[in-house]
Amino acid sequence: MSQDIYVVIEHLRGQVADISYTMLAGARELSPAAGGKVVAVLLGHNAKDLAKDFAADQVLYLDHAALAEFTSDAYQLALADLIGKDQPRAILFGNTSIGADVASVLSMRLGLPLVNSCRSFTSNAKFISQICGGKIMAEGELPSPTALVTMVPGGYSPDQGRSVDSPPIAESAVPALEALRVTLSKYIEPESADVDISKEPLLIAVGRGIQNQDNIELADALAQAIGGVVCASRPVIDQGWLSTSRLVGKSGKQVKPKVYFAMGISGAPEHVEAITQSGTIIAVNTDPKAPIFDIAKYGVQMDLFELVEVLTGQLKAKV
Numbered sequence: 644m645s646q647d648i649y650v651v652i653e654h655l656r657g658q659v660a661d662i663s664y665t666m667l668a669g670a671r672e673l674s675p676a677a678g679g680k681v682v683a684v685l686l687g688h689n690a691k692d693l694a695k696d697f698a699a700d701q702v703l704y705l706d707h708a709a710l711a712e713f714t715s716d717a718y719q720l721a722l723a724d725l726i727g728k729d730q731p732r733a734i735l736f737g738n739t740s741i742g743a744d745v746a747s748v749l750s751m752r753l754g755l756p757l758v759n760s761c762r763s764f765t766s767n768a769k770f771i772s773q774i775c776g777g778k779i780m781a782e783g784e785l786p787s788p789t790a791l792v793t794m795v796p797g798g799y800s801p802d803q804g805r806s807v808d809s810p811p812i813a814e815s816a817v818p819a820l821e822a823l824r825v826t827l828s829k830y831i832e833p834e835s836a837d838v839d840i841s842k843e844p845l846l847i848a849v850g851r852g853i854q855n856q857d858n859i860e861l862a863d864a865l866a867q868a869i870g871g872v873v874c875a876s877r878p879v880i881d882q883g884w885l886s887t888s889r890l891v892g893k894s895g896k897q898v899k900p901k902v903y904f905a906m907g908i909s910g911a912p913e914h915v916e917a918i919t920q921s922g923t924i925i926a927v928n929t930d931p932k933a934p935i936f937d938i939a940k941y942g943v944q945m946d947l948f949e950l951v952e953v954l955t956g957q958l959k960a961k962v
């Protein structure tokens with residue numbers, strides 16, 4: 644048993660996900676009170692180089708051909724073995740489709756408590772979690788002796804989890820990973836001709852308030868006038884009014900534009916968690932109680948249709 648805080652690094656196709664750095668930052672806050680080290684746990688195959696900028700005291704690297712790509716089966720087996728042997732104080736996972744999948748199964752398999760949707764830690768080792776879909780922040784003691792935790796973005800910036808110094812790396816034994824029930828057959832790439840909204844500096848985001856597919860034109864016109872790109876919340880994508888590559892949120896992309904212009908978007912937690920790294924959020928909504936106003940720097944309570952045409956017209960007139 645140790646007081647170390649383990650962080651399970653998420654990576655896909657050679658890219659470490661931002662949530663991994665956010666978790667390392669959280670682990671750095673938690674570790675002094677716990678009295679242990681921050682340990683990045685990297686599972687992969689020929690992937691050691693990914694660890695070079697982790698703000699960790701140590702990296703435990705588990706290398707195996709079956710870990711070359713994420714599969715829940717292989718991760719569960721490898722991590723169950725590691726956690727059983729080391730019994731760290733806490734193991735942090737991203738509250739993502741990958742992390743939530745593995746953490747929930749490990750909780751059941753190992754009989755360990757799971758703290759979900761943790762946003763940050765306090766200096767006396769308490770966790771702060773978003774509950775009731777993000778409407779309530781709950782503070783609590785981290786269950787002893789070993790707790791599994793899934794973390795959402797927002798409490799720390801990914802840069803707080805990066806370091807210019809490479810941490811020491813130790814290889815850790817991997818158990819037999821044969822007869823896996825699930826293997827990756829292929830990746831399905833998003834539409835290649837489309838833009839990558841995670842890299843765009845100015846996003847015009849539309850939600851259910853846009854009402855129908857024809858009205859997407861209004862957002863397109865505004866985007867063209869202002870030099871931005873249109874993206875959307877899930878109801879718009881589910882209706883097929885824009886391609887899935889434009890989805891912002893838990894099931895879509897994390898974005899970090901300089902300006903995020905949210906029109907007719909309520910601000911559900913699954914959407915908001917992906918926009919917290921935006922420079923300035925501007926929201927237009929008819930409902931003064933819409934949660935999007937809680938995180939917007941500028942908010943306009945009005946009908947988006949009254950605003951958009953006038954705004955687009957004025958921007959065009961200035962060019």
Ligand SMILES: Cc1cc2nc3c(=O)[nH]c(=O)nc-3n(C[C@H](O)[C@H](O)[C@H](O)COP(=O)(O)OP(=O)(O)OC[C@H]3O[C@@H](n4cnc5c(N)ncnc54)[C@H](O)[C@@H]3O)c2cc1C
Nearest residue numbers: 850851852876877892893894907908909911913928929947
């Ligand atoms: C597991 C899971 C994953 C999810 N993943 C995602 C995800 O990746 N991304 C995502 O976005 N959602 C996701 N969701 C769905 C999420 O919970 C919300 O349902 C969704 O974000 C709501 O989208 P919305 O804000 O466009 O719609 P609504 O919540 O219906 O809000 C529409 C808003 O438009 C306003 N409005 C209406 N008319 C006008 C008008 N004329 N002018 C101005 N404002 C107007 C309304 O006041 C309202 O606030 C997920 C849910 C689950 C359970």
